[in-house]
Amino acid sequence: MAKDENKEVEIGKSLHDARVAKGMSLEDVQKITKIQAHYLEAIENEDFSELPGDFYVRAFIKQYADTVGIDGMELLNEHDDSLPDTQTEEYSQKVSEDTLSKRSERQNKEEKINSFRKFVPIVGVAIVVLIVIFVIWGVVAKTNKSADTNINSNNSSVSVSGSSEKSESSNADNNKKQDKKPAPKKNINKTSIKKINATEYEVSGSKKNTITLDASNRAWSSISTNGKSLFSGSQESGNKKSVKLPSGTKDVSMSLGNVPSTKILINNKLLNLDKSVPMTTVLNIKFK
Missing domain, CATH: 1.10.260.40 (lambda repressor-like DNA-binding domains)
Known part of the structure; x- marks a missing residue:
């Protein structure tokens, strides 16, 4: 131009x-x-x-x-x-490459689905055969067990009684052991994000904090605290950048060069930006 x-x-x-x-x-x-x-x-x-x-x-x-x-x-x-165009030849080429990549992935998925459909009838026949074998085995086993029971009817009464008492005792011990097991801890994300205004947010609930930048298109961003830069650079589509904040961090400043294409997560919790935020902006985040 x-x-x-x-x-x-x-x-x-x-x-x-x-x-x-x-x-x-x-x-x-x-x-x-x-x-x-x-x-x-x-x-x-x-x-x-x-x-x-x-x-x-x-x-x-x-x-x-x-x-x-x-x-x-x-x-x-x-x-x-x-001034240069915002969508240069480099940008158009990148979009074209992404489109071809997605089309190739879709074709691979369709081929896998077709292969799976061909394999299903074979699996179905095998399952039916296994069910028939299992039923026959169950009938034979039940018949043999019935014959043994008739022969040893007198002794089995005493044996069953003793086994029943042992079984009840064993069940009681197992129940006690199970009662003593601590309940599994639930992994709950306690992070809370509060909006103060369009460019200022307050985060609480966690002593250790991590900010993740997930780019859906080419974007530039920077993260700094107390005048010290923690990250500054550009990201391509699909690229993620995670930055662990130093212990005791209270204030963080973030500069974004392509807001619509940048997703911000704090401790894996999405920060929902105000729709009025322009394409390039500076965010201030306070941590409690």
Whole structure:
């Protein structure tokens, strides 16, 4: 796509001048947006090739602009022709590969189902034969047992009585042992997630916490606490990233570059984001 070089320069210069006017450094903008400083510097220098991909150029520019007091959407609209498309050839190729992969998986499943259907009649015949053999064996065994009972009728009365007492005693002992067995512990997820507002949540119920990011499409995200980065990077479709929080963590800041394609789980419990949250946002999570 053809680019207007003057407009490109205006974007970088506009962001740089707005940041300087507010007395902010690149590190200050990084703390607010959670976008790494070298990416911010690349935007000011118009070096978009340094960003994770064309998909993030518009998202990062908007987030930067909003932070330094410029209307991000208005800035993007003014320079729409000079910015990369959100769906590049790389993105389209990825979608095509995912479609072919799903089609292949569906064909494999259909072949397995057809093989199973062919195998069912054979299994059915085998089961019927086993049932017939079992019935015949049961009848023969019952007949032999009846003959033995008639021959030893006198002795069997005493034997049955003694066996009955032993059986009752054995059952009583087994019942006592079973009563002493502790009830199995239930694995209950006690984690509770409370929504404070669209970008702030409160989590309680667990001393050890893990945040999992599950990407359904290409997405960029970062997780940090007390100014320390725990994770920062991009994820492809189907990729999961789990981050264990340090013991005693109270506050966590999360920056998301593709909210619709990112599922957040805290201790395997889904965090339901507000529908009003934009495509790129920063979440604050407090732990009790």
